[in-house]
Amino acid sequence: MGVQVSIGDFSLMTSLTRKALRHYHDLGILEPAHIDPHTGYRFYDSSQVDHAHIIRRFRSLGMSIPDIKALLSTEDSAARTEIITTHLAQMEQQLQQTRDTVSALRELLAPVHTAAVELRQEPALAVWSITATIDVDEIDTWFVATLSTLGEALSAAASAPDAAVYGGLYDRALFSESRGEATLFVPAPQSTMVPQGIRAHVLPQADYAVLTHSGNHEGIDRSYAALGKYANEQLISDQGPTREHYLGGSLFEPTHFTATEICWPVFRTASPTG
Incomplete structure (x- = not known):
């Protein structure tokens, strides 16, 4: 004392x-x-x-x-170490979030460089797909797991292709209401055996305004903004689901793509010319 x-x-x-x-x-x-x-x-x-x-x-x-x-x-040194270690991990996570925020703010200050918008009519396409109703904050985890599941199913197919472009469909409610339907798909191989848990169906023909976002999905919101602005100012925007194509990945590593084609649904008054 x-x-x-x-x-x-x-x-x-x-x-x-x-x-x-x-x-x-x-x-x-x-x-x-x-x-x-x-x-x-x-x-x-x-x-x-x-x-x-x-x-x-x-x-x-x-x-x-x-x-x-x-x-x-507590007098237990192990318990004290656990408390301090847990807090340290939380601080490191907060530090990374701060770094991400700073990076995002710097990106907002930089001029927007977007690729040209292309008008495209996607033909009807036979696909294998997985659909789920998810919350928007679950989308990243669901995206990786579901792409991996599709990749495994495609690689195991007897008529698996040498390469495949994976894609996604996203209801607007997923973003406007924070919960909605999401679908990931891949062109169906020439096989009659559809793996359990995967749906075989045909995506209908549809018209899109298409913009390619380079890199991973970081900053893709700005590409969506540029494409949506173009679709609403220059075209007639459709209220259907948006579509994405993941480019540059491989059959066995579908999550390692290098660019994303963003396809904004639009109304077309005439068929596109070649």
Whole structure:
């Protein structure tokens, strides 16, 4: 034990304000050694200084009060290490999110360079597909897993092609309502055996305004914006699902594509000329 000091002196010794000390007292993580029953003045023991420094340091690093309380209440070194390691992982994740945000902001300041828009009539296409109704925040996980499933099914087919362009169809509700139907597809091989869990059907002929987004899907929202603006200002936009084609991937690694064709459905008053 040390000696009792006033809250003012303890505040100076620990760089914690009186307000913070009262707050930590209320939370039960730094209680005064003595409270005068007549005046209500708080007194701390000088041996509590290290305890206070730990609290201040971890609060400055963003650790939550419950985690600090758990850290200080355990004598188990393994448990303490687990708490600190978990918090470190959370900080690293937040740091990456900050880096991603900074990168996105810089990208918004850069001029938009988009490829030319092409008008195209996609013919009817026999496909194997997988469809699900998902929340928009599930789309990345679902996309990778479903493309992999289609790739495995296609590679195992007796008449598997040497190469294949995978594609997707996305209902507008998926983005406007945060939940909707998504479909991933691949041209059907010349086989009568359709794997379990995969649907064989024909995509109907449709007209699209098409723009190619290079690279992965980072920044694809800007390409969608440019294409949507063109489709609405220069054409007649259809309200059907948007379509994507994933270019540059391989049969065995469908998620490693290098560009995405974005196909915005439009109405055409005449058939395109060659």
